[in-house]
Amino acid sequence: MIIETIVTTLGAGGRCNPAPMGVVLLSGEEGRILLRPFKTTHTFRNLKETGFAVVNMSWDGALYVYTALGDPDLPLLPADRIPGRVLRDHRGYWEVQVEDVREEGERAAVTCRIVKEVAREGIWGFNRARAALVEGAILATRLHLYAPAFVKAELDRLAEVVARTGGLREREAMDYLQKYAARARKVGEGNAAD
Numbered sequence: 001m002i003i004e005t006i007v008t009t010l011g012a013g014g015r016c017n018p019a020p021m022g023v024v025l026l027s028g029e030e031g032r033i034l035l036r037p038f039k040t041t042h043t044f045r046n047l048k049e050t051g052f053a054v055v056n057m058s059w060d061g062a063l064y065v066y067t068a069l070g071d072p073d074l075p076l077l078p079a080d081r082i083p084g085r086v087l088r089d090h091r092g093y094w095e096v097q098v099e100d101v102r103e104e105g106e107r108a109a110v111t112c113r114i115v116k117e118v119a120r121e122g123i124w125g126f127n128r129a130r131a132a133l134v135e136g137a138i139l140a141t142r143l144h145l146y147a148p149a150f151v152k153a154e155l156d157r158l159a160e161v162v163a164r165t166g167g168l169r170e171r172e173a174m175d176y177l178q179k180y181a182a183r184a185r186k187v188g189e190g191n192a193a194d
């Protein structure tokens, strides 16, 4: 399972760098997470140099846009157990310490230990697979409005997101959606042939 978060790290001169990052929840490794930053990102450089980050949960879609594409000044609070900054408007966060950095390939694998957890409305970020399922479910309830080829292409695209970022429950639901749409297509083709 991957959740989407805003990771804040400290750069040169103590400047706080917020950026959206996916977080892999390591099954069977309670208290540890995996970050997969591209080695070209400031986040990666900061993680490697300082050894700390705050993983902020946020459901504010706009924040993902602005922090992915720019470097906005955000209201911040000091972290408690590590040198770092917390987004004031978080929905929960983890203060983490880097334990291991692997640099093979374009993306590094940075394993971190959670040293402090603050839960506000549950510790949970965006999950793209769940968002994809909601989109898929909307499509599946509007098959009469769209061309079958469009629905198939959209569901195939959403299925890729689910395969990459979902767990078993999400993959099963996506499979259900695709089969449902495929059956409807068959019925439609049958009618067209009549």
Ligand SMILES: Cc1cc2nc3c(=O)[nH]c(=O)nc-3n(C[C@H](O)[C@H](O)[C@H](O)COP(=O)(O)O)c2cc1C
Binding pocket: 004, 017, 018, 019, 020, 021, 022, 023, 036, 037, 038, 039, 040, 041, 042, 043, 044, 064, 065, 067, 068, 069, 070
């Ligand atoms: C939802 C979302 C998830 C992202 N996940 C990652 C990720 O896991 N690793 C990564 O390197 N970039 C990821 N990105 C892209 C970075 O946020 C983007 O390249 C950003 O500009 C990096 O900022 P930085 O150079 O200040 O660290 C993601 C973007 C979004 C919108």
